[in-house]
Amino acid sequence: MAISTKPASGFRDFLPRETERRKRVFAIIEQVYQSYGFEPLETPALENLSTLLGKYGDEGDQLVFKVLQRGDKLSRALEKDSPSALDLSDMGLRYDLTVPLARIVAQYKNELPRYFKRYQIAPVWRADRPQKGRFREFYQCDVDVVGSTSMSVEAEVTAALAEVLRRLEFDNFRIHVNHRKLLTALMEHAGVTSNKHADALVAIDKLDKIGKAGVVAELGQRDIAPEAIANLLPLLEAVDQNKHESVDNEATLARLDSQIGHLESGRQALDDLRKLLAFAASGPAAPALFIDPYLARGLSYYTGPIFEIRSDDFAGSLGGGGRYDELVGMFTKETLPACGFSLGVERILVLMEERAMFQDEVSNVDVLVTLWNDEFTPNSFVLANELRAAGLRVDLYPDNDKYARQFKYADQRRISFVAILAPSELEEGVVAVKNMLSGDQERVARDQVSSWIHTQLEKNRACQ
């Protein structure tokens, strides 16, 4: 029986062409993040389970890929009557980039600047079922600022994000913004008991997906008290109207103010959101920011403003984030405020693929040098090395195949030029160079080959 050669479910191989596309997108993201003053960070793929668990809520903990203990520890764990997952494993693959950042900050606080602005583009792993735009191994692109409670951070982080999307030629996206404290205030105002807040929020979060009636039904299923549901109803009214065109954040805030402005948490939340809008007003995020009082996020560590990028082109979110002022405190006594955003590159790549946004495929080799026979091959090496020294990307054909095969290979790799060197060329002091795009072939003096090819490459580039 043959061994399956497919990658494990939810994991992917990237062949060179796709790898290059991904790298190009990552490079743009990195460039934008750097332009906002963020610095790079790398952390391990594996973390201790004590670092990972208890930060993402019950569902999140379930989705952490756990790594089996090794050696004697495993044997001892297996000897227990009914060993639990925690007995059998001690480490797990990172679930996101935010918790590792919190650990880093707690560990290296004295070595980091007063405000730590870091970006990280790296894979994370989640043990859930694959779906469109959902994988078990996928890259996240995070930007976070640690050390400040100012809404200037929220403004910077959303701006960087909007700028990335703009550079990738996405325009119809919205950055939904809400506030944990606003949600708490809404719940209190409606009389939802505190143990039911999370349940109610999950239902309300689906407003734009299943509509008001759907939300009411789901609230019922989740055992929310009928009086509380009745109280929530008027709060659900307004957003339907301003959801798409003409976003009027001021009106939304004013309406919320009249409803929950008298509550302490509500007042704080509205104050934050107003500042956020004011600080972001001049930046690239401004037109995309959308105050959405029904946005809820599952991750339990958020404490202040929360974000989610949505687009009509994709069912799920394209990214999310928020403020988590207490997370660092889970690792050390002295906590530090923080806020950040995670961009869902994989989903963006899926959309870019769908929209055929990758047109400009360029070869990664400029010239293929042909072989004649073993005796003559040293001459081909000399030529290849000359061309490389002149700054060209050169591939040397490995076997003494007939030219048809050598050309076919050049074609397959989309190599722009083939440099043919055989005894007659060597004797005349020339190289026969064929332009694979036009089919033209020219005998070029040996000492001018590299500059000739450089010139032709320029021309090709100009044509595209």
Add this chain to the structure above:
RNA sequence: GUGGGUGUAGCUCAGUUGGUUAGAGCGCAGGUUUGUGGUACCUGAGGUCGCGGGUUCAAUUCCCGUCAUCCACCCCA
């Protein structure tokens, strides 16, 4: 974890109302060209019709199970 679709050549998919040699396009290999690819023409290689069981004289086709994959839900990037 729940529900649904799909599983036939390397890839994308036809097909068989159960019947004896299972097809196409693309790709691949060889040739038409005696140093030249991509276009044209010719030839060829490749399939236990996902796996296991059942019904039947007979199963790739029907039934059950299983695995894989995709989509949706939950949740999320």
